Amino acid sequence: MEFAFTEEQAMIADTVRAFFAENATSARTRAAMKATGADAGFDRALWHAFASELGLAGVGLPEDHGGAGLGILELALVAEAAGAHVAAMPLLGLAMVGRAIAAGGSDVQKSEWLPGLANGDVIAAAAWGEGLHASGGLLSGTLSFVPHGGAADILLVYTGDDAWLVDLRGEGVVATNHVTMDQTRPLATIVLTEVGAEPLADGTAAMAAALAAGWLCLAAEALGGAQAALDRTVAYSRERVQFGRPIGSFQAYKHRLADMMIEIEQARSAVYWAACAIDEGSDEATLALHAAKAFCADTYHMCAGNMIQLHGGIGFTWEHDAHLYFKRARSIMSMLGDSQWHREQVARLILGAVA
Template identity: 40%
Template sequence: MQFTESPEQSELRSSVRRFLAEKSPSTAVREQMETVAGYDDAVWKQLSVQLGLPSLAIPEEYGGAGFSFVEQCIVLEEMGRTLYCGPFFASAVLAATVLLKSGDEQAKSRYLPGIASGETIATLAFTDDSGGWSGNGSGLSAADGKLTGHRNFVLDGHNAALVLATARTPEGLFLYAVDAHAAGLTATALPTLDQTRRLARLEFDGVEAELIGPAEAALAATLDVAALALAAEQLGGAQAALDMAVAYGKIREQFGKPIGSFQALKHRCADLLLEVESTRSAVIYGSWAVAEDADEVPVVASLAKAYASETFFHAAAENIQLHGGIGFTWEHDAHLYFKRAKASELLFGDPAYHRERLAGRIGI
């Protein structure tokens, strides 16, 4: 593996960063936070058609670009840096991955091209009211090709055109494809701490569904990929919070000199830099492990998610503290990163959850 980016990967990062700087500045993020959908459809179409970002990690035979998870993590890091509001994670990461892991060639050929082009916004519905992220809970059952029950905390569930839902049957947990406009399916947007990421509750009342296949193995593999993908996004957010704090330290003066020249603030920023760079190493290694389909993915996924969660939250909190009074105001962007950090810390399992999983996976 390589810890340095290839020229092509560096150009991808630069292109995505330029695009998001223009299309997803904090002013646009704040506007989209107030809308029902929570994202700008025109920007999503540009991101999909002009840059082809949803297609990156999807194989060419299914309409994708045929790149790897390494490139997808670069994109996710840049999206985390700007708090991009859009269904990329739900559609291009969760839904696309569970389809690829399902082993159902018919389902892949039918649904992945639309996801790759951005024309189909998809999501994965697997959590119940307990708030657990293992996907082993109840809440949704299947019988005679129809789903009854609910799924909660579904990423972009109210925006999706395609819902991939896990449901219980007497034979076990299975994955189903559901048209979001099917009769009996109701999607309700949920109030969230992080207004830049939308969650929904889906109610199924005898909804017609297409069986894809057994879900347990595919879901477990997908959640490991999702944990690493979220760690990449958290890395981008942590770096942005650190950059924001350092920039402010250079321009804010106290006692006739920039506050960044004070040793106490230097130490705090140095500690954050160490944490951010350590997170970067974990994310790079994890993205390589997924790209190579390495056996250690489950271990690396939990390790990276736990560490990235703590790093992002620490960086976001310190950013507020280093800004002083202005950092606590609604007008400043620091609180947006703090809320994203806290919500992301809990999404797919908090650090304690992943450390427990990590201990079990390495036999401690």
């Protein structure tokens, strides 16, 4: 099989790479990390330019509700470019909630929420609510570790039986941000006290779409971050001189870079395979998603660790961006299922098919 981007996809990839390179700078990311309250870990100016000026928030949403009507492959291209710069914005929530409403929401729910998500006016987050109590359309309970939960306007909650949409701007909602390892994607605790919630028309379809989008978004972010870690390390290897030679000329150094490149190319294939499988409705989509999330997360973690080590002493400092990549890589490994869990799902799917 020969895979190639269409002209439109190549243009999207070029556009988002240029946008994040210009706007998601280290200085702006660090400023977002220092912010407090709802803006903690959130570059709102970056989000506004991303969503309103370029219209990129609607890439994976239906056209008749304000989106661009494109597929999840285009969403993956956006996530890859954002991950390459550790962008401090709630892309994961947008991907999960937007795709969930598009797949399982009623016509009224789509009309009410999708336009706001597509233009960036509505910030979304997703969570699992095993401890929530539902009674008469009201939800009560505590949700932990909600990505960008402190900034969210709408929350998608899956209780095991139903998928609910919760407007976080009303009464009975208390969101508390926490200082977490990855400050570019802060986690919040959200306490709901008899808050009105609306069940999605098809909760099963909604959560399947949310998980698919979440896994692919994280895998694509990991791919972009791993590639950036390699690119920055290669650039440093050409500039840093020891014993009268660029350090990149030493064999041991080159071997580490080669290992990173090989893993990244496999991760790239995994992301595009999963994205194409979803867009084409392939029976392999679930298998591909689990494989992509596990492999890309592990690859990013390895590349970010090598980035720190191959930069030597400066790589361990707060002033260098290497730690931003490592922290994002570590958080991706544990979000929406760790790599071991995803590999177990791959094994079950393969062994079940053989049996």
